[in-house]
Structures are given as C-alpha cells and as structure tokens.
Amino acid sequence: MAEAHDGIASAQAGTYHVVEVRLFEHRMDIGKGYPAGFASTSLARLAHCHVRVNRQAYFIGAQAEVWNPGMTSAPGMRCGMFGQRGAAEFLVLSLWESAADHDRYIHEYYPHLWERSGAADDLDTVTGDLVDLESTWFVPAGD
Secondary structure (H helix, E strand, C coil): CHHHHHHHHHHCCCCCCCCCCCCCEEEEEEECCCCCCCCCCCEEEEEEEEECCCCHHHHHHHHHHHHHHHHHHCCCEEEEEEEEECCCEEEEEEEECCHHHHHHHHHHCHHHHHHHHCHHHHEEEEEEEEEECCHHHCCCCCC
C-alpha cells in the first residue's frame, strides 16, 4: 500500500484537521437488521442524537415503539441499527433503496413520527448526513 497510499495521502493534505473514532453499543436493529437488508441499497442516513438528561429511557422506548415500526413501514427502507454511547449520545443508521425513497419518507412519514415520538422533548441536538453508497465498492460477505 506504500506506493498507492502515499500518492493519495499527499493529495489529501490539508483536507481535514481531526479524525475522531467513537464506539457505540448496538442497542437494536431496525427492520431486517444489518446485513440482511443491505442488498439493493444506494443511500445511508446517519442521525447523531444528543438526548436531554432524564429523557434517555423515553427516547429508547420511542425508538423501539414509534420510530422503528414507522421507518420499517416506509417503502424503500431496507434496514438499520440504533446505537448508544454513554448516557446521552445515540446514532440511528438507516439504509435506503434510493434517495427518492428517503425523500418520500422525510415528507410523508417523518413529520408524523416526530410528533408521535415526542422527539422535540427528548433531544438537545440532532445532526445527520446522507451518504450515497457505491455498489461497486461493496465487498461480498465471506462464506
């Protein structure tokens, strides 16, 4: 990797300042769970949630009882995971068949789920990203 990696690394000089790694505990699957629902996905959505003090238990319950069934019922939602780090930091990863499926979810499902879950009372902050997945980069699972 020395030859190819060095060229890539030098071309990326100055493009980032800090890399941070955090480990989250897997709390529950969403839908089929990873990797069962990974086939035919083209988009990943990652929501990074910081939950208010004394709202963690309610937030976890709402994830299981409101968000997971609601997300799973949305067309094109393939699978996902819900994880926790410490007392108040959570990640929600969902994989989607297409960007159009995720857009439909955001417009038709998300507002109702947000209201039903009481998320506005639970969250200090929520940030997120959409990641286009390149199918040619997928590595098949070993036998």
